[in-house]
Amino acid sequence: MAFCKSISRIWNQFFFTGFSGESLGLLRMYIGIGLLFFHTYQFATVLTLNPIGTMYYFVEPIWYFKLLGIQYHIPALSFAMYIILMGATVSMIAGKNTRTSILVIILCIFYLKGVRDSFSGDVHHRYIIPMQILFLFLLSKCGEVHSRDARQRHIHEGIQEWEASWPIKTMQLYVALFYFWSVIAKVRVSGWVWFAGEGRIQEVLIQRSVRWGVTDQGEVVKNGLSFELAQHPELIQFFGILVLAFELGFPLLLLIKSAKLRLAFIMGVTAFHISTFVLMDVNFLLIPFVYLIFFDLVPIHQWLKSRAWPLFRRGPSLTG
């Protein structure tokens, strides 16, 4: 009984405290702004196609296309979906028909991601975290603060702490677990050798450095730094342990109260994604925008409003 009570206390403490309605509303806005860039980056290849061109029959339709009987691509529809996606994202940022907008975003992502990943069967995982965040926004009351919905419907009561906290805390938990699970996957599939100095990291570094070819002088055309690094297994071993420590330790971030420490950790993770992009062509470059979920955006928003925003409005001074 005492055990159940303490579980219940920890559960309530974790999921139902820590954030205000304003934090949730601002998070919706800022994540939405991040998504505008993310969508375009993710679906750019689909937008290079001829909208009135041939309808391609997929070689490996994604699972839900198989389920729904979608076998071919209608190019014009993808362009229309992209426009709807961007419109719905703007609508989500503004908080206009918020829940409907989020639902439309989710459906558009399912469609466009399905198209992109069905062309040749390469399924990408870059939308998994944003999709979980959108799903939690959908269930939450994020549209009731900092939104046109709130102004139009004259919602004044605000959101209680527990109502604002659980979606944000669940997002945090998901992201932390996402990194933790990736260690489990590596160990399950390849064993601890994955993290060795002469393991997977070294292999990817070499592969990605010679993939663009070699000059007549025997130097790699691109990614010379990756090539250099690959020749230092002891250094790679250090980075491998670092990857292991940060992925295994990511859930500990949930226990850190200090915003500065959190920021330091998140900057480390962001540096990790930038490095893997630069050195290994691992394309999770834009994913760090989701780390906004680890911060209370109220003070940041106030700072932007009072300090940064007036600078933009004033414009550059010609007189110095």
Add this chain to the structure above:
Amino acid sequence: MSKRTITLILVVYLTIIWAAVIFRIDYFPLTWVPMYSVYEPSDTISTSIKDKAAMKKGFRVTHHDGSISYVSYKDLNIPKPNFGRLYSAIIFGHDPPKHKQGNTSLGSVNRWIRGLDDNERNFSVDWEWRMFWTINKTLRLEPGDQKFITRIESSHQKRVYKKADLLKGDTRKVEIQTNKVVIDWQDQWVERWNHGLL
């Protein structure tokens, strides 16, 4: 929604996302995060040589009436990188990374729940049939047509290095391998035609 309902939703949500990890479910938006998890030590490193001209020209195809033509990414109206994957991997029978991750080291419980025998693969795709179906269907060709494609050919080169040489910084010791593949239409596939991939 009350606190109690939210608690229930959270319990169900957490159960589902953990079940996806335990049972290695990789169906968007569920995942067990297998990206880059597969490491199979090898003595060689090979990379495709990007032949832009060949890629632009596309697959060499033979039609039912004996004529020969080429099918490019523009004809199929798909992005270049995806065409590249079809051209240098799929037609050669090489699985996409997700299939490889799903097939590697599948434990006994995960084999059992999927009803797989010891050596049976989790993902097993007849890529040859798919290539004919995809290209012919996209070009609106049916098995009875004179222009129906009955042969698809692809050729691409790879640089193969010894890992040990690269680790010494030596990029000059390289073997250029030319891989060619010719796949032919099989008449028994006519029965599958109307069902497509579903």
